[in-house]
Amino acid sequence: MIYILFVCFLIFSFFDWMYLKKVSRHDGVLFPFCQLRRDIMSFLYENVFQNPGALSREEYAAVRRLSDTLNGTIRNYNQHKTWTFNMRKMPEHLEAYRQAADTTSNIPNHPIIQEFHERFRRLLVKAFIAYTPLFVLHLVARAYRLGKKAGARRAIENAVANADKVRNDARRYGLIAGGAAV
Numbered sequence: 001m002i003y004i005l006f007v008c009f010l011i012f013s014f015f016d017w018m019y020l021k022k023v024s025r026h027d028g029v030l031f032p033f034c035q036l037r038r039d040i041m042s043f044l045y046e047n048v049f050q051n052p053g054a055l056s057r058e059e060y061a062a063v064r065r066l067s068d069t070l071n072g073t074i075r076n077y078n079q080h081k082t083w084t085f086n087m088r089k090m091p092e093h094l095e096a097y098r099q100a101a102d103t104t105s106n107i108p109n110h111p112i113i114q115e116f117h118e119r120f121r122r123l124l125v126k127a128f129i130a131y132t133p134l135f136v137l138h139l140v141a142r143a144y145r146l147g148k149k150a151g152a153r154r155a156i157e158n159a160v161a162n163a164d165k166v167r168n169d170a171r172r173y174g175l176i177a178g179g180a181a182v
Contacts, residue, residue, distance in 0.1 A: 032123050034074060041069065044067070058108055059108040062107055062113055
């Protein structure tokens with residue numbers, strides 16, 4: 001009887017651990033988006049309400065567009081988890097972000113606004129990797145294959161260089177006919 005209870009406890013613990021991992025991933029991706037939104041709102045409060053005229057119209061519009069895109073991402077987070085941050089819909093979401101940002105070349109030269117946009121891009125990549133685990137495995141396998149190819153290429157280059165060195169040494173010491181002996 002105690003063994004059955006122990007097995008039931010282990011099964012319950014496993015499913016509870018899986019649930020906590022899911023919640024941890026959810027919070028680990030959503031919290032930085034919310035923190036970025038709080039930072040944007042405090043930036044707007046400081047530069048629009050407390051210090052009117054600190055931002056130009058273009059800078060304010062760029063921050064508002066980013067804020068609206070960020071609000072949409074947070075508001076629809078549960079749908080984004082399964083659709084947008086997954087490999088199938090990521091290009092569409094990135095295109096919507098590009099349109100909302102009026103292309104990256106039109107982001108104002110204000111360093112804080114550029115930093116907000118860069119943080120948003122990094123958070124999108126982090127969310128994409130968190131919710132597409134097979135993509136990470138694909139990257140690891142590809143890096144391994146590239147490393148293996150680079151190692152093989154390096155070995156071939158070393159073998160050719162060593163063969164040339166041996167051939168030159170053999171010519172130098174008169175072991176190969178036709179080469180000048182030094």
